[in-house]
Amino acid sequence: MERYLIVAIIFAIIQITFCCDVVKLTFPSGFSLGTASASYQVEGAWNVSDKGENVWDYFTHNRPELITDGRNGDVACNSYYKYKEDVQLIKSLGFDFYRFSISWSRVLPTGFTNVISEDGLQYYKNLTAELVENGIEPVVTIYHWDHPQVIEDMGGWTNELIVDWFVDYAEVIFEALGDSVKRWITINEPDSFCVDGYEGVRKAPGKLLTGVGTYLCGHNVLKAHAKTYRLYDEKFRDTQNGEVGIVLPLISFLPYNSSYLDAAETAFQFSCGWMAHPIYFGDYPEIMKTRVALVSEYQGYPRSRLPEFSDEWIAIINGTNDYFGVNHYTSQLVYDDPDEEDGIYNSDKGLIFTVDPTWAATASDWFYVNPSGFGTLLRKIRDEYNNPPVWVTENGFSDSGILDDYDRISYYYEYLREMLIAIKRDGCNVQGYAVWSILDNFEWHAGYTERFGITYVEFDDTDTNRTAKLSQAWWAKVLSKRKLQAVPTSTTTRYLLPWQK
Numbered sequence: 001m002e003r004y005l006i007v008a009i010i011f012a013i014i015q016i017t018f019c020c021d022v023v024k025l026t027f028p029s030g031f032s033l034g035t036a037s038a039s040y041q042v043e044g045a046w047n048v049s050d051k052g053e054n055v056w057d058y059f060t061h062n063r064p065e066l067i068t069d070g071r072n073g074d075v076a077c078n079s080y081y082k083y084k085e086d087v088q089l090i091k092s093l094g095f096d097f098y099r100f101s102i103s104w105s106r107v108l109p110t111g112f113t114n115v116i117s118e119d120g121l122q123y124y125k126n127l128t129a130e131l132v133e134n135g136i137e138p139v140v141t142i143y144h145w146d147h148p149q150v151i152e153d154m155g156g157w158t159n160e161l162i163v164d165w166f167v168d169y170a171e172v173i174f175e176a177l178g179d180s181v182k183r184w185i186t187i188n189e190p191d192s193f194c195v196d197g198y199e200g201v202r203k204a205p206g207k208l209l210t211g212v213g214t215y216l217c218g219h220n221v222l223k224a225h226a227k228t229y230r231l232y233d234e235k236f237r238d239t240q241n242g243e244v245g246i247v248l249p250l251i252s253f254l255p256y257n258s259s260y261l262d263a264a265e266t267a268f269q270f271s272c273g274w275m276a277h278p279i280y281f282g283d284y285p286e287i288m289k290t291r292v293a294l295v296s297e298y299q300g301y302p303r304s305r306l307p308e309f310s311d312e313w314i315a316i317i318n319g320t321n322d323y324f325g326v327n328h329y330t331s332q333l334v335y336d337d338p339d340e341e342d343g344i345y346n347s348d349k350g351l352i353f354t355v356d357p358t359w360a361a362t363a364s365d366w367f368y369v370n371p372s373g374f375g376t377l378l379r380k381i382r383d384e385y386n387n388p389p390v391w392v393t394e395n396g397f398s399d400s401g402i403l404d405d406y407d408r409i410s411y412y413y414e415y416l417r418e419m420l421i422a423i424k425r426d427g428c429n430v431q432g433y434a435v436w437s438i439l440d441n442f443e444w445h446a447g448y449t450e451r452f453g454i455t456y457v458e459f460d461d462t463d464t465n466r467t468a469k470l471s472q473a474w475w476a477k478v479l480s481k482r483k484l485q486a487v488p489t490s491t492t493t494r495y496l497l498p499w500q501k
Contacts (some may be wrong), residue, residue: 002240003236006294010233010241015319019294024481024483025416025417025420025483025484026420026482026484027483028423029109030431031430031431031432031433032096032097032432032433033095033096033097033101033432033433033434033435033438033478033479034068034095034096034097034098034137034139034432034433034434034435035090035093035095035097035098035099035140035434035435035436035437035438036098036099036100036393036394036436036437036438037077037079037098037099037100037101037437037438037439037441037452038100038101038141038144038188038441039100039101039102039103039106039146040054040056040075040076040103040144040145040146040442041073041076041145041441041443041444042072042076042077042079042086042321042441042442043073043076043077043078043079043103043106044073044074044076044078044079044080044081044082044438044464045075045078045080046072046073046074046075046169046218048080048119049117049119049120049358050109050115050117050119050358051103051105051106051109051117052105052106052108052109052110052111052149052150053105053122053144053148053149053150054103054104054105054147054148054149054375055146055147055148055152055156055204055205056072056073056145056147056153056204056206057072057073057074057105057149057397058149058205059204059205059206059425060072060073060204061325062203062253063206064354066201066206066445067365067445067446067447068445068446068447068449069446069447069448069449070376070447071442071447071448071459072315072442072447073442075459075464076441076442076459076464077261077439077440077441077442077457077464078463078464079150079439080123081269082128083108083123083126083127084130085466086438086439086459087127087130087131088130088134088467089135089351089438089455090134090136090411090438091135091136092429092476093133093472093475093476093479094476094479094480095136095138095317095435095438095479096136097136097137097139097183097432097434098131098136098137098138098139098438099139099140099141099185099393100127100138100139100140100141101140101141101142101143101144101146101185101188102124102140102141102142102143102173102195102490103120103146104143104148104156105146105147105148105280105371106120106123106148107120107121107124107169107172107173108148108169108172108375109148109166110148110150111147111148111150111151111172111389112165112168112407113168113169114164121172123175123178124173124177125176125177128140128177128180128181129180131429132180132192132443138177138180138181139181139183139184139185139393139434140173140181140183140184140185141185141187141188141247142169142170142173142184142185142186142187142228143166143186143187143188144188145188145189145192145193145197145203145204146204147162151165152204152205156198156205156217157193157194157197157198157216157217157220157221158198158209158213158216158217158220159220159224160220162220162224163220163224166224166226166227166228167224167227167228167231167346170186170231171235172257173238174231174232174235174240175236176492177238177244177466178236178239179240179333181240182241182242182243183242183243183318183323183391184232184239184243184244184245184401185245185246185247185325185375185393186224186225186228186229186244186245186246187224187225187246187247188222188245188247188327188393189216189220189248189249189270190218190221190222190246190248190275191248191274191275192249194213194214194217194218194221195214195219196445197217198213198214198217199211199213199214202444202445203444203445209301211296211305212305215292215305215306215307216272216307217257218274218275219307219309220264221275222224222275222279223248223313223316225279225317225320226279226313226316226317226320227316228244228320229244229320229321230316230320232244240282243322243323244320244321244322245321245322245323245324245325245391246275246279246321246325247325247326247327247393247394248271248272248275248276248325248326249327249328249329250271250272250326250328250330250377251328251329251330251331252328252330252331252332252370252373252374252376252380252499253267253268253271253331253332253334254331254332254334254370254373254376255333255334255335256334256335256354257335258335259335260334260336263334263335263336264334265287266287266291266334266349266350266351267332267334267349267351267353268380268384269285269287269288270285270287270288270291270348270349271381272381272384273285273287273288273384274288276324276384276385276427278309278317279318279319279320279321280315280318280319280321280385280388281318282314282315282317282318283309283314283402284306284309288306288348289304289306291348291349291350292304292305292306292348293306293496294345295345295347295350295426297346299345304355321388323358323389323390323391323431324381324385324388324389324390324391325390325391325393326378326381326390326391326392327392327394327395327436328374328392328394328395329367329391329394329395329396330366330367330368330369330370330373330384331355331359331368331373331376331466332353332354332355332379333351333353333354333355333356334351334353335351335354336350336351336352337350337352339353346438352401354369355367355368360407361445362376362397362398362399363398363399363400363449363450363451364398364446364450367398369397369411369414371411371414371415371417372418374395374415374418374422375418375419375420375421375422375426378390378418378419378422378428378430379422379426379428381428382422382426382427382428382429387427387428387429387433388425388429389429390428390430390431391430391431391433391434392419392428392430392432392433392434393430393432393434394434394436395412395433395435396408396435396436396437396452397411397412397436397452398410398443398450398451398452399451400449400451401440401451401452401456402469403456403467403468403469403470403472404469404470404490405454405469405471406470406488406489406490408454408469408471409470409471409474409487409488410487412435412471412474412475413484413485413487415488416433416484418483419433420484435450435454435475436453437452437453438453438455439453439455439457439466440452440453440455440456440457440459441453441457453469454469454471454472454475455467455468455469455472456468456469458480470488472489474488
């Protein structure tokens, strides 16, 4: 009995220590904290040197009515010229890494490797070298939505030839930057541009290929990602020793009530599972194949609108992720579409999406604050994919441009708290986290009306001057202490930036 009592006491001490560690909300040893951007959103210099036109250049110039403020990324944050200033900001705040993306058309003006822009490639070499010299790890996204317009003229992501064109482009980038870059992202958020770009007009190229565009796009994205991963295995991994992954935009889908657990699972599989299931298990989720075939038949198609993978492609795609890349912002509630009880199929998913009215709104019409959803998502990834190493490559908050951005700080605190609990209490294998974004930037269809930065940018000023927001100082303290800090209010002492002390 005495031995059992001693064991119980030891167990209680361990629990108390563990709980205290969670309450302290410190980041684990070796955890990497960074910040992020994307080429079209920050670089500007849209027609400098021999850069080719990309789909966002074309989209914003020819269809400005589809951008909330009618503006474009021709100048944006001017980071093409101000990258050294941006790197110094990242260094001064104490971030471990900087995630940036390559502009395909800046490097390959014709879209193909017959012409490689030395100026374009040199810009990324300079940026990478500047980061390394300042002790910041470069994390590179090969594609963040801005492929050359000439490739779009030939069908873009609905043309299977883009698979080899993309691999050729990626090889140029691996060769140019691979000695310094150890973490690669092949493609950012395929769901976003496949859904909103090929069956909608919220994103370039703004094509309404209803019913088929999304799935053709996603099918070719998976092939391009996988062949790029295999290329890295064959030609670069032994000498460069990097890691390669894809980044998915993941909403946390929650059942509207306890009767809709299956609905939430279906939503997850149509979102995360669409890309992740083939990579981790070899093929699309069964619920997705079944549902799309069912609705395709209902709509009169002779076969499912969801393409099939050959056995050869299944073998190529399966296992092509060194880590699980996650962009996360928000949650949605989900329930079954009641029309299906009457044999009416309104969508492939067969679901209705909504939000809890108690969730705080942001400046973005799709974005409501629900911190607990972040923890739910991380635990779902842990359980679904055998607890892979996870990198959160985007997380942030939108407002209309407030310097004293208390709501943004509160968002970061609550979401990071959920992430740390998921790591420490629940064993989720999260290894890195990136703030979106270091700067206010061009927010796609919203133009400059929504701001995600911890730094305010004067877009109406030719110098695109930067001004620190309150959240910048909060992050500086978090990074120096490696621990979450209290959320300030207007009556508390303001956080000071290192150079203000």
